[in-house]
Amino acid sequence: MRALFALAAVTLGLTLQAAVGPEKAIVVIGAHADDLESLAGASVAKYIARGYKGIFAVLTTHRAGAPLTPGKLEGDPLEAIQLHSEAAIAAARRYRATPVFFNLHPTRIRHGRSFAFTGSPWWSRFMPPGTWDISAAPARRPVVNAVAALLVEHNPELVLTHGIGEGDIEHHSGADIVYRAWTEARRRGARLGQLWFRSKDSSGMLSEASFRRFFEPARVTDDFFALADAREPEIEQQDRRFGPQWETALAPPFTYRSSRSQPVVMAVGAHCDDIEVQTGGTLVNLLRQGWKGLYVVTTNNTAGNYLRGGEGSTFPVDGLETIQVRQEEGRRAAAMFGLEPHYLNLHELVFYLGRQQITMEDEEWGLYDPPGNGPVTSSPEGKGLELMTALLEQHEPDLVIAHLLSDKPEHGQSGDLVYRAFKQATARGARLGQLWMPVGRFLPYFQRVRLHPDISIDVTEDNRLNWEALQHHVSQNAAGMIGMKPQPGKKRYEHFIIIVDNTGHR
């Protein structure tokens, strides 16, 4: 009798659950408190009105430099953190959602009327509350696991976050974390629905067209792509040791039609060795076909140069010496291609004074005044945009290859600079062809997402010369680029997506 009653109870319970269903959840994960509403406020309101449970998750402790109270100047970072938390709670309350905090550091905090970046001496002394810098957090397993645990707990039918490729590095990093956490939660058996990335970001480096080709997303609203859908079979894992298996995702062979008898290719790297690392094989390939080449480096290369000393010691050297050494290495490497480098000499974020790393926030930065033409950004405070535009106008390249996003800020900033200069030069009447950005390095998503490059170039024949050029970057431990080393009989490709196409070929 008791067993019968229990069975009846269980049956009744199942029946009730089937009638009502498990509570559906929508999770919005933003980098900052004020992102939640601007990111997905309207969408969340609709779903919550339909009975969804809402979760608002905020990744960082605050957004440096943005006063959350109108008219109030932000001063003390601690106060900013408090205001930020209150704003997140208030936003969640407006939508009857639950706030969740992950307390990651923003990439910078207010320091008087300036900013201090993570790792700077002032930051270290102040030690703001928080865990990891959000831009470094995607590589932190505990962070990814914590966000994954949230997803496992709520099994959301929808997860909304920023877009990969947004111009704000904290947004971009947030999307990166969420993507990884979503994958991890799925691995743990969470019952997930779709992952949506915001598609609208005018400052993003990844144009919508490129994004769509790259990620194969489906547009679900005016504002969002569905980047992943747990109801579809999981994409095959790629080999993580040496990157993805490019050969499985080759684009059609590259052909370029130009009215010029000698088309011009401009390769742009942030640092002296970046061209070889990312696009050197393609550069050699095109030069071999008779193209004219331009080798452009945007930064002044102060970030690091470790001299090898006696007894195996290594030590960093002063900013001026670093510039001299790295630019000379760049000249030697470019000479292997028969080219002369163009150095824009835009400031990096750091340089060395003796063995001490100096950032823009340090007093010594202003004292030393490292030679350069302003920051490597497209902001009007520097000369970068005008210098790059002038170079494009002067040479009118048929093809420009620049950085996409990266794990290093200067790479992304350099790519952004080229993109904006390309647009500006075109608007001024320069006859420019295509802008490509390489995919395949410094972007971890390719390891888990099916790759759809627009261009795949077989550089097997060209990589030996490129590798030899790379060996000239002695100060950067060039010999350590094992993956670049030509291996007999092994195919090697370089892959690109087309960011801008003025040719009308595609």
Add this chain to the structure above:
Amino acid sequence: MSISSSLWTTRGIGSISLLLISTAAVTAYEGRDESGAHFNLVAEWGEYGSKAGQFKYPCMLAVDASSSVYVVDQHNHRIQKFDAGGRFLHSWGRFGNGPGQFNYPFGIALDSSGAVYVSDMDNHRVQKFSPGGEFLKAAGGYGSESGRFKHPYGLAIDSRGIVYVIDTLNYRVQKFDRDLNFVGAWGSQEEIGIKTYMPHEIAIARDGSVILSDRQNHRISIFNPVGKLVKRFGQYGEGPDTLGGRFSEPHGVAVGPDGTIYVCDRYNYRVQRFNPAGVFEAAWSIRGPKEDSQQYVLGLAADAKGNIYVTDQYRHRVLKYRYSPSAPAATGFGAPGRVRK
């Protein structure tokens, strides 16, 4: 101090160790300072800035026969001249690439007539001036051909008027006559038997040999005038208990009137003194404005009276020391420098 034999151990192939016994007499170049000598700080001047007497990252310096001190004021792109006590006399130069202008100068040397030679590092040239700073001549330009440079650093002039210039990123030393006509060059690994990388400073020994502070290898290397390596001393050592005769990135090097060799031992924050044969004699720490603060010594010069001048690059000042063989200073500008024990 010399010993009649010495042992070296070196690791052979696999785990086999070889023991080599030298039967030749060798000299021990290192040891602890037991000299009892004192180095008294007798003057110091300079602070950060662009006004007369102020510096922005001073580099090398030189002293003329009347003990006037010429300092390369690198980030002000100029040369400043002071009397022996640090009183500003005059300066010349500004940023640019024209005659008499500089783009991050580094080294400086004086010939017997008092003419001033300056390595104009990022203009890839050497400029010659009168003792008063009047431009006389320039030589160089970017390149690897004879007479051209890739970032010249330290320079020195021997008694015959031959100008030796460290042509850093061509990995060689170039020689010029007083009129800056190219005379010769040496420095490749094949030529000199050692691999150098970014050595900083050079000096002429009393016997005319060339002393190179081999920063990367933490050694001092001595060559004859045609570039044959005749002696090396020093090895890597860093920290408060480092023996005299060991270095961490030696930079400035100078020779006193008696042939004594002085070396800036940059990351041990000290200056070391060697006899003309390269045997360690004494060392003293360079003190900062605050007790126990450590300073980044870079440039070094010695005058005819045996005074030693040091540039403290990151504190933007010049320090002047007087060597006292035994007794501490009875009077003077400052307290004795601390001798390392």
